[in-house]
Amino acid sequence: MSGPQAMTKALAAGAAALLMTFAAASAARVGAQGTTPDPSDLAEGRRLYEQKANCQACHGWSGDGHKTDNQMPDGANLRETKLPRAGLVMTIKCGRLNSQMPAFDKFAYSDGRCYGKTQADLKSYPTRMPDPPATLQQREIDLIVDFLMARVVGKGPMDHAKCVEFWGEDTEVCKDLK
Ligand code: HEC
Numbered sequence: 001m002s003g004p005q006a007m008t009k010a011l012a013a014g015a016a017a018l019l020m021t022f023a024a025a026s027a028a029r030v031g032a033q034g035t036t037p038d039p040s041d042l043a044e045g046r047r048l049y050e051q052k053a054n055c056q057a058c059h060g061w062s063g064d065g066h067k068t069d070n071q072m073p074d075g076a077n078l079r080e081t082k083l084p085r086a087g088l089v090m091t092i093k094c095g096r097l098n099s100q101m102p103a104f105d106k107f108a109y110s111d112g113r114c115y116g117k118t119q120a121d122l123k124s125y126p127t128r129m130p131d132p133p134a135t136l137q138q139r140e141i142d143l144i145v146d147f148l149m150a151r152v153v154g155k156g157p158m159d160h161a162k163c164v165e166f167w168g169e170d171t172e173v174c175k176d177l178k
């Protein structure tokens with residue numbers, strides 16, 4: 001093969017490899033786009049929701065607002081929320097001003113990234129956001145939101161079939177559901 005021809009071939013191969021890299025990168029982002037994410041990512045999102053972030057304390061394990069901790073404020077029914085993905089991400093990062101929904105971004109009120117407000121501004125609200133059970137990285141927030149979109153938001157009341165899908169097995173909590 002002569003010089004220019006080999007060159008073209010090498011370039012084409014390079015372009016194909018590049019395209020494949022792009023395809024793989026966008027496949028990995030599918031979860032964040034709202035289509036079905038990987039089952040292990042969903043399970044991780046659920047674990048973060050139930051454990052590290054302890055959203056269930058105020059919103060219930062299934063997100064229906066039946067909180068698991070009586071001492072906690074009443075969280076919204078996330079199964080019926082009308083918020084789109086971006087609104088869910090924003091609410092988790094920044095909490096909700098003048099309510100008991102905490103902000104999970106460590107820097108939420110240190111540099112104006114949330115509603116343009118700082119710690120000092122928060123003092124003017126009658127209801128103060130509580131501290132979050134833990135702060136979350138952006139990646140963790142994305143995992144929780146992917147899980148919420150796939151298993152909670154707009155999914156109607158919990159039933160036995162949804163419960164088994166939710167936990168990935170027929171666990172104790174599912175036994176009493178029809
Ligand atoms: C300390 C209790 C508490 C914890 C913990 C908590 N929330 Fe909330 N959350 C609330 C309350 C209270 C509201 C309602 C705020 C209001 O009055 O608008 C709320 C509202 C929300 C909303 C807005 C719903 C809507 O339709 O407007 C979302 C989304 C949400 N929470 C998600 C979460 C997620 C996800 C977690 C865990 C990462 C979490 N919350 C942890 C108390 C809590």
